[in-house]
Amino acid sequence: MRFSLITFLFATAVSAVPAADAADMALDKRQCGTVNGPCDDRECNGFNNPNNGLGVCRWGKYAGCPCANICGNTVGPCGANDCAAINLICQGGRYAGCYCY
Numbered sequence: 001m002r003f004s005l006i007t008f009l010f011a012t013a014v015s016a017v018p019a020a021d022a023a024d025m026a027l028d029k030r031q032c033g034t035v036n037g038p039c040d041d042r043e044c045n046g047f048n049n050p051n052n053g054l055g056v057c058r059w060g061k062y063a064g065c066p067c068a069n070i071c072g073n074t075v076g077p078c079g080a081n082d083c084a085a086i087n088l089i090c091q092g093g094r095y096a097g098c099y100c101y
Contacts, residue, residue, distance in 0.1 A: 031065075032062065032064070032065035032066065033065070034066065035054065035066050035067060035068050036057065036062045036065045036066065036067055037062075037067060037068060038067060038068045038070050039055035039057070039067040039068060039069060039070055039094075039096075039097070040070050040094035040095075041057075041062075041067070042060070043057075043060035043061055043062060044057035044058070044059075044060055044062045044065075044067050045057065045058045045059050045060065045096075046058060046067040046096070046097075047096045047097040048067075048069045048070060048071045048095065048096060048097035048098050049069060049097055050069060050071040050097070050098055050099055052069075053068075053069045054066045054067065054068070054069060055067045055068070055069050055097055069097075069098075070094070070095070070098070071095065071097070071098035071099065072098075073099070074098070074099050074100055074101050075090065075095040075098045075099070075100055076100060076101070077100060077101060078090070078100035078101065080100075081093045081094065081095055082094075083095055083100050085100050088100055088101065
């Protein structure tokens with residue numbers, strides 16, 4: 001269930017990108033490294049994926065590039081750290097995409 005929700009959220013975010021921006025992102029992805037640092041880097045604002053250990057940067061010079069997941073088993077209470085959780089998955093803050101309790 002958690003994987004399905006993360007997949008849905010990622011697919012929704014990707015499908016919301018206008019065509020011109022998607023073309024620019026494709027060009028930028030060629031400049032991505034394998035992993036461009038941690039997902040909580042301020043130049044990334046990544047959405048973590050605790051299921052596979054990689055996330056995706058949402059803005060900055062690394063937008064659309066993979067980032068290193070910073071999630072542990074859980075990141076603490078869902079009401080802390082600007083988590084703004086939905087179904088036990090943080091939607092905001094440095095732990096976006098991580099599981100909480």
